[in-house]
Structure formats: C-alpha cells, structure tokens
Amino acid sequence: MSDGLGLTEGVSMALGGMIGGGIYAVLGVVAGITMSAIWVAFLVAGVVAMCAGYSYNKLNSLTDNRGGSVTFVQCYLGNSTVAGMVGWTLLFGYIGSMAMYAFAFGEFTAAFDVVPTSLAGVPIRPFVSVVAVAGFVGLNLLGARTTGAVENVLVALKVGILVMFGIIGLVYAFGFSGAPFEYGGSQLGGFGPIMAAAISFVAFQGWQLLYYDQESVENPVETIRKAVYISIPVAVVIYILVGMVTVNLVPQALESHPHVALKDAASMMMEPYGLARVGSVVLALSALFSTGSAINATLFSSAHFAKGMLSEDLLPDQIGDAATDGIPERTVVVLGAITAMFTWYGSLGAITSFASLSFILVFGSMSSLAFRQRDHDEVNPVVPAVGTVGALAFFPLMLYNLYTREPNTFYMVLGIAAAVLAVELLYFERELLEQEVTEFESDVRAVFEGD
Template identity: 35%
Template sequence: MADDKMNFNATWAMAVGGMVGGGIFSVLGVIIQSAGEWAWLSFVIAGLIALVSAHSYNQLSIKYGEGGGAFTFLRKINHQGFAGSLSWILILGYILTLSVYAFTFGHYVAHIFELGSWLPRVLGVAIIALLTFINLKGVSNTSTFEIITVYGKLLVLLGLAVYGLAEWMPEQLTKGVSPKPWHAAIMGAGTIFMAYEGFQLLSYDYNDLKNPDKTLPKATIWSVLTVIFIYVLVTLGTTMIVGADTIIEKKEVALSIAGKMAMGTIGLVIVTIAAAFSTGSAINATLFSTARLMENVAEKKDLPHLFVKENDENIPYYAILIIAALASALAIIGSLSSLVDAASIIFLFTFGTVNFIAFHQQAKYKWICFTGSILCGLAIVADIIEKIEKIPFSLIGLIVISVSLFVFRPYILKKIK
C-alpha cells in the first residue's frame, strides 16, 4: 500500500543513517593523520564527489524506474559481463565496510571496560553474529526506528561539535603533529570516501519510496549536504577539544575521548552509546542490503545459485552467512586505516562507473555526471600515489583480488553452480 512506503523524512533519515552510521566514528582519526589541519576540507571534497554521484544514481534510477543500483544500470545498457564483475567488487566493498563498522563498534564499547586488546575484536565479531541471527529470523529495523536513531546520533555529534567550536583554539589543529600542505586534503578525500557510502542503498529501495521520482533526488541530495555539514563541524569541534595528536593516537575511539574530555564519564558513556547504536544499525542495514544484492545477482546467474536459496523467513541465508563470516575475519585481522582505505577505493570506482553511465545515457545535466566520473578517477589516483610511498600491502592485495575477480569470474561461475 502507498501509505506503507517511505516519505521524504524516512528516506532522508535512511540515507543520513547509512552514511553517518560508521562514517565519522570510523574515519576521523584516519583523515586527521592523512590531511592534518585540512581534514575538514577532505570531507568537503569527498562530499562534493558524493553529491555529484547522488545526482547520477538518482537520474538512472528514475530513467529505468526500478531498484538495483550499479548492477542494474550496467545490465540495462547491455554490459552483463562487466555488471557481474562489478557486482562482485561492490559486494567486496560492502563486506569491507561491514568489517569497519564491526571494528569500530568493538573498539568504542571495549574502551569503557579496558579489559585488554583482545576485547574489541571479540565484540566486533559478536555484534556481527548477533545481527546475523536477527536477520536470519527476519527481524529488521523499521523506518520509524531509523528516524529516531538518526536524530539521536546527530544530536550527540552536534553537541560535541558545538562544545569544541565554542572553545575555538586553532593551534589544536596542529598540536603534536607537523603542519600539512593544503593539497593533503585532496589525497585525504580518497582515503576516507567510504564515510559517504550509504545514500546509494536507497536506489535498491526505489519501489519502496513514496513518489520516488521526486522523493529520491530530494532526499539523497539533502542527506549528502547534511552529512558534509555534520562531518566538517565534528572534525573541527572534536579537534578543538582533544588536539590532533590525541585523535591520531586514539583514532579507533577518538570521539569517545572527546566526549570524556568535554563532559567526563557522562560524555564518554553518551558518545559510546551513540557509536554503538550507530555502527550497530549500519551493520544491520548493510548486512541485509548486501545479502539482497547477492540474491539479485545470483538470480541473474552472475553468482552461484546457492545465494538465491531462502529460509522460511524468505531471507537468503547462505548470502547472509558468507557475508558475516568474511566481514568477521577482516574485522579480526585488519587495521582501521587499511580497511577504510580499501573500502573507499572500491566505492570511488563504483560511483565513478555510475557517473559515467549516467553521462553516456544522456542523463539530466550530464556534464555533472561526467565531472563526477573524472573526480572519482582523480581521487583514486591521488590515493594510490600516496599509498605507493608507504609499501601498501593492503592496497596491493585489493588490486590483486579485484583484478582476479574480473578475470576469473567466468571460470568460477562454470565450476560452482
């Protein structure tokens, strides 16, 4: 029924929740380490790329009148082979994102108890296991719950930002670290792009939106603008409270440290609760959406038929279990910086592809779409150049895995039915 479909408020909340869900809690320390006092500008640059990409996603969703995102867009222009390969890369990106969310959840919650370095990894795996069980039982978040949690965490983040900005001390931006040139912001933007991953999930839910041709563009554009604003304020405000050196040193729990310094134990608890709910809801939504994506891809015979199988609750259980297992493994063995960086590159590549498709398909304001594809490409190149100097084993591994998926996907599909 039409009344059951998501209106603008619910759609906006879902998009904001998808981005902020693990975004700022996960990447703040990573970006300050990379861009220093220009971290706020990195968020603006990455946000502008996301804004352009949102336009392309919106135009293609409206053009084809159905959900499915990049996988559907490529199939519509008869690039089935590339669509299948990109879907595999995109699924890998979502698994990496899940591992980042789980990693972040574990560290924020464990920070309160301080029982040892083993606890964050255990908690990260535990939250994935719990939400996997919930998803298999067919229980999911309602849009009303999502709206409440989104406004709650935005209130906490804004409160923290305002507290810090009120104590404006510019010297905190370079406290204990060497100043960075302004162009470090360009390099940094590619590194933390995954902080804007999430709005595109709405393109999967096109048919669940009320008046989607109007609601989808309006909600996604305003959600990205909102998140840019929040990220800039939180970056500056938090740095004013604790200083750049502390955020880098404690990057896994930077916002909790800021909360404690601002309001003592109460601040620590409030920020930890916000982080736990935020990352937990992001894990739940991403786990479910990725499983549905795998099911959709498998139905088109671009993944083994195994992933089409559903349980009694109509949940693709093999997909859920495989995603959860891989994300758990990455959360155990990965570092925050390497996981964030790998996920960012995958989403830059995917968004760049969608921007180019929109340009090729003569979408409205196609010059915006073309600009988006160029910006995504430049951000990837900038990120790779920066990482090459540091012997990036994680980056090399990502490239090898991605190329292998493109090359060997047809053979894998023939062997595994």
C-alpha cells in the same frame, strides 16, 4: 523497508547509512593524513558523492526497470558480465564497510575501562568485532528489522548527539581552550587533503541503498531524488563540524589512539561542567549504538542486494536461494563470515581503503554512465563529468597512499583485486571458457587420432 516510505524515512535511511558508523570509523584515519585541513577532505569527498548522487538520480529517472547500479549497467550497456562485476565490486564494498563498522565497534568497546584488553590471550578488539558481526547475523536470520518509523528516531538520536558534540566542542574551543582554532591553511597546497578525501569516501556511501527497494517508496523517483540531495550535504556539514572540533581539541589523541579520539574530545569539552566522564561514556555508547546499527542495516541491505543478483544469475547458487521468501539465510551467513574474516585480520586503515576503493570505482562508473546520456535534455553533462573526474583522481591517490604508507596492504589489495577479477571472469565467462576447452580437447584428440 516498510511500505509507503516517504521523504522523511528516505532521508533517515540515507543519513543512517552514511552517519551510522562512517564518522566513528574513518575520522582517525583521515585526520592522521590532513589534521586541521580535514574540512577540505570531507568537502571534496562530499562534492564527488553529490555528483554520483545526481548521476544515480538521472539514470533512475531514465530507466524503466529501476534497481540501482547493476540494473543501470544492464540497461545502458546490455552487458551482463560488466553488470555482474559491478555488482560484485559493490558487494565487496559493503563487506568492507561492515568490517570497518565492526572494527570501530570493537575499538570503542575496548575503550571502556571495565573491559579487559585481552580475553583468553586474544586481544579484545578483534574478538568483540567478530562477536558483534555474529550477533547481527543472528538477528537478521531471526528476521529482525528496523521499521521506517523507528529508523527516524534512531537517526535523529545519532545525528543529534553528533551535532551537540560539535556545538559544545565549538563552545569549548572558543570559550575555554585558549588555543587558536586551526583551519589547516598551510596544508591546502598539497595532496594531503585530496588523498584524505579519497579515503573518507566510504563515509559517503549508504544513500544508494534506497534504489534497491523502490517498490516500498512512495513516488520513488522523486522521493529518492530529494532524499539523496538532502542527506549528502547534511552528512558533509556534520562530518566537518565533528572533524574540526576533534582535531583542534585532541590532536595528541588522534596521534596516539585515533580510532577513539572522539571519546577523548567529548570528555575534554564536558570538563568545565563537571561532566567529563558523562561526556566520554555518552559518546562511546553512541558510537557502539551507531556502528552496531550500521552493521545490521548494511548486512540486511547487502543481503537483499545479493538476492537480486542471485535472481539474475549474477552470483553462484551456492551463496543462496533467490526463490526463498525474504533474505536467503545462506547469503546472510556467507556475508557475515567474510566480514568477520576482514575485521579480524585487517587494520582499520586497510579496511577503510579497501571499501573506499570499491565505492570510488562503482560511483565513478555510474557518473561516467550518466555522462554518456548527456544527449537527454534533463542531464547536465557537467555534474557527472565532475563525478567521473573526481573518481578517476581518487582511485590512483588511494593506491599511492597505500603504496607509500602501507606497502604490505597495497600488495594485499592488488592480490585480492586480481583474485576477485579472476573469479568473476571464470564465473561470468564460464560458458565461453567451457566452449574453448571443448574445442581445444577436440583439436588435441584429432591430432592424436590423425597420428
């Protein structure tokens, strides 16, 4: 971040983190579950995200040593192990988000007619996704970074294109389509919209990155508070607008090739003006630009976050050197390599679910932590309580969705979670384990010597 970031830059950063790639990556997955009731999914997810934002803001205002989720846990629970595990969970969430953005980047690249479906026998999508990740790893190693002023322009372009997409889509739907505009009333009684809300939750992360570099923000507590409260509702409105237009105009495309259905919708709505091809190309280029910039920004922010964890001895030294100036190069490479593996081997649904689970867990924990501070006059207990309950509901719904729709992915996620938990415990409780092993060896030696 540049020095002296104000409210405009803060809103731009938060919106860029959410809209930078989320809508292009999750729309097809969410619409596949709830279709025309997609507005309910985004609205519910937005409410839970807003409650988490409120919780972050209250914890930030009550904490002298500011710095986000890990700092909050250390401050209020005084447990470095729990703080480290929260940090690791967030880091895996960021990796999942980057893999999701890279997946969408590859899908939209493959959607261009001039791009072959395979290269040297390898499907083009995973190849392009990995190349994109490698390219942005290289950019970060070179020190490339978007300033606050440039970010304002980039976010304005991304948001502007999506808003125009929604407005022109509504004009087409009510003026040219002739088909009734569906609002999903028949689906409101089931679990579909709530389950879709849980899956879409990953599209509402990004705003919390503002808490990691507060020294660069003017009047950080107040500026970040306003930026979060502005950016999340704006993202909800844009997601609902774009989602409703897409599911009403191209429901068939959402079933046949959901990842790039936005491109088909853009082509259809511009057809009455003789600009169908232009609409398709502009939307696809916008998706490439947005997902690419999201990879770059998330990689930079997550590496910055990892450096902070390294300085607190919450990550092994092999991942990077916390004493280095700027971002540790080894950290960028490690994060990029894991992201490339995820985006090569994973499906979009699996990647999205994995990332959403991570953020649901952490955001719910922060809401619970804020609820514990309800004795403070400035903390309204109802808001963090809603955030906590929402996360508690989202988490099992996500697992149920995976179990019923993608059982292989369900077991894979459980396996990854168990492996990560085991590694975390081995790392954070290594001194205790070493002590236990030493005592065990002493006991065994005493037994043999006694014989």
